[in-house]
Amino acid sequence: MVTNGGDPLRFSTGDGIDILASKEKFINYRFKAVRSPSVPNFHEGNYKNLNSSEPILASPIAAQPNYESDRDTENLVLNSEHDGTNSLIDLYRDEIVHENKDSNDSEEGEIFTRKEEEIENSSEVEQAFSGSPSKLVSVMDNAEHFDRYGFRKQNNFITEGVYNKWWEGYSQYCIRRKHKWVMLLEKSGLSVDNDMPTRFPPRSEKLKRYVRKGIPAEWRGNAWWYFVRGQEKLNKNKDVYEKLLVKMGDLNDEQQRKKLIDLDVIERDLNRTFPDNIHFQKEQFQNKEPPMIQSLRRVLVAFSLYNPKIGYCQSMNFLAGLLLLFMDEERAFWMLVIITSRYLPGVHNVNLEGVNIDQGVLMLCIKEYLPEIWEYIYPKQKLENQHKHDSLNISTEVLKNEFLFKLPPLTLCTASWFMSCFIGIIPIETTLRIWDCLFYEESHFLFKASLAIFKLCEQDIIKDKPLHKTLGQYTLPNSNRTSRYSRLSQDDYDMEIFQIIQSFPKRIIDPNDIFEKIIFKKRIALNRLDQQEIDRCRKYVSNQRLKYKNYKDLIGDQESLKKTTNRMNNNINIINNNNITRESNNNNNSNNNNNNTSSAAESLMKEINMTNDLMNDTLSSEVYGFKKGLSSVHWNNSIKERVKQMRRKREKDYQT
Amino acid sequence: MLQFKLVLLGDSSVGKSSIVHRFVKDSFDEFRESTIGAAFLSQSIKLDEDDTVIKFEIWDTAGQERYKSLAPMYYRNANAALVVYDITASDSLSKAQSWVEELKNKVADDKLVICLVGNKLDLCQEDSGKRSVEISDAKQYADEQGLLFFEVSAKTGEKVNDVFKSIGESLYSYKKEELLSKSEQNGTNTHGQVDLQLQKPATSDPTSCCT
Ligand SMILES: Nc1nc2c(ncn2[C@@H]2O[C@H](COP(=O)(O)OP(=O)(O)OP(=O)(O)O)[C@@H](O)[C@H]2O)c(=O)[nH]1
Numbered sequence: 061m062v063t064n065g066g067d068p069l070r071f072s073t074g075d076g077i078d079i080l081a082s083k084e085k086f087i088n089y090r091f092k093a094v095r096s097p098s099v100p101n102f103h104e105g106n107y108k109n110l111n112s113s114e115p116i117l118a119s120p121i122a123a124q125p126n127y128e129s130d131r132d133t134e135n136l137v138l139n140s141e142h143d144g145t146n147s148l149i150d151l152y153r154d155e156i157v158h159e160n161k162d163s164n165d166s167e168e169g170e171i172f173t174r175k176e177e178e179i180e181n182s183s184e185v186e187q188a189f190s191g192s193p194s195k196l197v198s199v200m201d202n203a204e205h206f207d208r209y210g211f212r213k214q215n216n217f218i219t220e221g222v223y224n225k226w227w228e229g230y231s232q233y234c235i236r237r238k239h240k241w242v243m244l245l246e247k248s249g250l251s252v253d254n255d256m257p258t259r260f261p262p263r264s265e266k267l268k269r270y271v272r273k274g275i276p277a278e279w280r281g282n283a284w285w286y287f288v289r290g291q292e293k294l295n296k297n298k299d300v301y302e303k304l305l306v307k308m309g310d311l312n313d314e315q316q317r318k319k320l321i322d323l324d325v326i327e328r329d330l331n332r333t334f335p336d337n338i339h340f341q342k343e344q345f346q347n348k349e350p351p352m353i354q355s356l357r358r359v360l361v362a363f364s365l366y367n368p369k370i371g372y373c374q375s376m377n378f379l380a381g382l383l384l385l386f387m388d389e390e391r392a393f394w395m396l397v398i399i400t401s402r403y404l405p406g407v408h409n410v411n412l413e414g415v416n417i418d419q420g421v422l423m424l425c426i427k428e429y430l431p432e433i434w435e436y437i438y439p440k441q442k443l444e445n446q447h448k449h450d451s452l453n454i455s456t457e458v459l460k461n462e463f464l465f466k467l468p469p470l471t472l473c474t475a476s477w478f479m480s481c482f483i484g485i486i487p488i489e490t491t492l493r494i495w496d497c498l499f500y501e502e503s504h505f506l507f508k509a510s511l512a513i514f515k516l517c518e519q520d521i522i523k524d525k526p527l528h529k530t531l532g533q534y535t536l537p538n539s540n541r542t543s544r545y546s547r548l549s550q551d552d553y554d555m556e557i558f559q560i561i562q563s564f565p566k567r568i569i570d571p572n573d574i575f576e577k578i579i580f581k582k583r584i585a586l587n588r589l590d591q592q593e594i595d596r597c598r599k600y601v602s603n604q605r606l607k608y609k610n611y612k613d614l615i616g617d618q619e620s621l622k623k624t625t626n627r628m629n630n631n632i633n634i635i636n637n638n639n640i641t642r643e644s645n646n647n648n649n650s651n652n653n654n655n656n657t658s659s660a661a662e663s664l665m666k667e668i669n670m671t672n673d674l675m676n677d678t679l680s681s682e683v684y685g686f687k688k689g690l691s692s693v694h695w696n697n698s699i700k701e702r703v704k705q706m707r708r709k710r711e712k713d714y715q716t
Numbered sequence: 717m718l719q720f721k722l723v724l725l726g727d728s729s730v731g732k733s734s735i736v737h738r739f740v741k742d743s744f745d746e747f748r749e750s751t752i753g754a755a756f757l758s759q760s761i762k763l764d765e766d767d768t769v770i771k772f773e774i775w776d777t778a779g780q781e782r783y784k785s786l787a788p789m790y791y792r793n794a795n796a797a798l799v800v801y802d803i804t805a806s807d808s809l810s811k812a813q814s815w816v817e818e819l820k821n822k823v824a825d826d827k828l829v830i831c832l833v834g835n836k837l838d839l840c841q842e843d844s845g846k847r848s849v850e851i852s853d854a855k856q857y858a859d860e861q862g863l864l865f866f867e868v869s870a871k872t873g874e875k876v877n878d879v880f881k882s883i884g885e886s887l888y889s890y891k892k893e894e895l896l897s898k899s900e901q902n903g904t905n906t907h908g909q910v911d912l913q914l915q916k917p918a919t920s921d922p923t924s925c926c927t
């Protein structure tokens with residue numbers, strides 16, 4: 061549920077001057093205190109000053125040769141002869157050299173023992189880049205193995221050769237897009253000073269298209285910050301981050317730290333965040349803790365102090381880590397606050413209910429927009445469950461939506477897509493393109509991107525169907541066996557889907573596989589998905605899950621009620637039996653007992669039937685509302701409340 | 717070939733992913749990304765007995781406490797569970813024990829094979845002072861609960877394959893029992909189908925060649 065007030069369509073704050081003023085203050089502040097020590101900065105001003113060559117990304121001239129051919133942006137012409145590729149890789153290598161030029165050997169204080177004065181220390185920035193000659197050598201040797209963000213190009217799914225081949229074309233694309241952005245900003249009267257624009261044009265279809273085609277990498281930090289209205293948030297919370305850091309510094313006491321179990325988990329995760337990115341690798345920093353890891357610790361601990369309801373949840377290390385590659389600590393912190401509340405509500409909470417809700421929503425989306433795939437994801441169980449429940453008097457509505465409660469096995473794979481916003485799920489450049497859209501278009505884009513991935517591997521998912529059939533066939537002679545085999549084959553089939561769903565995304569190295577092939581194709585149904593639908597679906601799924609849970613609790617109650625009733629009936633029988641042999645003077649008494657007990661049992665049975673009826677009513681009266689179902693949306697109170705009320709009324713009736 | 721589902725459970729950072737990686741890829745990284753949600757992997761082994769090939773479909777889960785609420789989805793249909801603790805961190809054993817309890821309470825299948833695994837053996841071989849869970853204590857617990865038990869090192873690879881082999885053997889012997897009792901019940905007619913089932917994936921499973 062997107063809760064931050066304010067019209068999502070109006071993000072242009074209208075008080076740009078304010079933002080500029082506070083931005084200046086912010087820059088001062090960050091150099092004094094908590095500036096992220098190691099924003100790697102393919103975009104940092106001082107990088108440019110110290111470098112003899114202008115970064116190619118910032119130079120419109122460099123992009124000129126391709127500009128004309130790119131007029132029609134729907135029709136990309138990738139010119140591989142241009143040497144921008146190498147320049148971009150060089151750019152990265154230069155940056156490393158720069159970092160080392162700045163190196164000095166001063167010690168970094170540990171965060172927990174750090175005093176205010178040390179934070180004030182103005183050599184923070186230089187310390188941040190404390191490298192060493194040995195680092196210089198090692199990175200110089202290896203630079204071509206890493207991408208412009210510092211990630212190793214090669215992984216289990218993509219070879220360096222494949223990466224370089226792709227990058228040759230994609231870097232051209234980036235240059236062309238950058239040029240377009242520069243023109244757009246200039247036309248809107250916004251400055252691109254120092255290649256670090258801080259304001260962007262007002263929302264429009266055109267801007268949305270530009271964002272979807274990718275924000276220039278070196279502008280990303282600023283653009284994300286602008287689109288999520290980060291400065292507004294920061295202005296409302298001045299000094300909060302600094303105070304959290306002070307509070308964190310006060311956590312010296314072992315005793316105190318023990319109490320915060322999150323600290324342990326955070327510590328364990330620091331070195332397990334982007335181990336294949338040079339900014340996070342000890343070896344690159346003389347085996348001292350990389351500044352980036354120190355920043356990461358501060359952001360995560362500060363967050364766990366700031367929001368105890370979430371504390372620390374594994375996956376936030378990746379979110380914060382990626383943010384830190386693009387912006388300083390304080391902004392990364394607020395972005396994390398915004399992501400976990402506005403875009404992924406409840407997902408990182410202690411009970412992870414948000415994860416389940418979003419998985420339910422994703423299933424609804426697949427059912428709605430990719431029905432061909434849905435059939436493969438959710439076929440058998442439905443029937444099986446129907447059988448199981450036949451004996452119980454359960455509403456068809458519960459059955460119809462059972463996949464919202466008992467999530468299909470596929471969600472075992474897709475849950476992490478949302479928790480980390482695709483970090484580690486798909487290659488980094490594609491992830492970043494999705495993040496661009498997430499911050500401009502809000503959370504529905506995560507669902508849209510997920511659907512696009514499913515759409516891309518639709519053929520892989522569907523092609524296994526024949527196997528499915530043959531397995532069922534050769535077991536036909538014995539009906540007993542059939543169910544067994546078809547269950548087995550469904551299991552096998554699930555495994556197939558897991559394999560596909562887990563490995564396919566890892567190969568989407570080219571973001572335009574998702575964007576050009578799916579997102580930009582208007583006729584593909586899933587592109588109709590919008591934020592309102594997601595908001596409604598989230599509400600719907602969360603309500604349904606709650607009711608189902610209450611319902612389960614009630615069923616549990618009823619089971620025990622039934623048992624009690626049975627026991628009472630038994631008692632009655634025993635009493636009756638006894639009565640036969642009893643003396644007549646006891647007879648009156650036990651008959652009284654008998655009457656009381658049987659009417660209690662009766663009322664319990666009535667209540668059970670009542671609950672069932674009520675449940676049927678309530679669950680079927682809700683609609684989740686993709687656009688077509690919109691008219692009849694209406695919500696009911698929690699069923700548990702209503703049952704309680706009725707129970708109370710009944711008790712009263714019974715007493716009188 | 718027989719296929720079985722196996723789930724890895726245990727506290728964060730005890731080395732679940734490292735063990736699986738050692739088993740599947742025979743490699744070890746000092747720093748491996750912490751697991752989010754869960755990861756799905758598969759690997760086959762060959763048992764000495766009858767040259768049976770067993771394919772494990774493995775769910776490697778995330779260890780942080782709050783992920784516990786998602787765990788039932790992963791062990792729902794599991795045939796085997798690897799419950800891992802870190803022999804240099806005693807609280808990780810109690811976490812492992814609570815997993816064992818949960819499995820015993822929640823998994824209906826009484827044929828579920830549970831294996832308790834103490835990881836990071838290499839650290840204690842280097843410096844015995846690092847050990848904080850005695851092997852005898854863990855072994856005793858495992859025996860009481862009827863669990864398989866190993867101490868391993870994902871780093872050096874010591875005993876890792878033994879874990880999966882012994883799980884495979886247990887599963888295979890259960891399977892044989894099951895098939896045997898079935899064919900006894902159903903008479904000679906089903907015998908052909910039992911064989912059929914044993915061979916099934918070898919002829920029709922397109923994944924059998926991969927990992
Ligand atoms: N010395 C040593 N270190 C190990 C061994 N196994 C794992 N580690 C280290 O322990 C840390 C955690 O290992 P992981 O495999 O990521 O742990 P995990 O259980 O998967 O953790 P989660 O994914 O958070 O649940 C890593 O830094 C590994 O290098 C081992 O056998 N010996």
Ligand SMILES: [Mg+2]
Nearest residue numbers: 732733750751
């Ligand atoms: Mg792991």
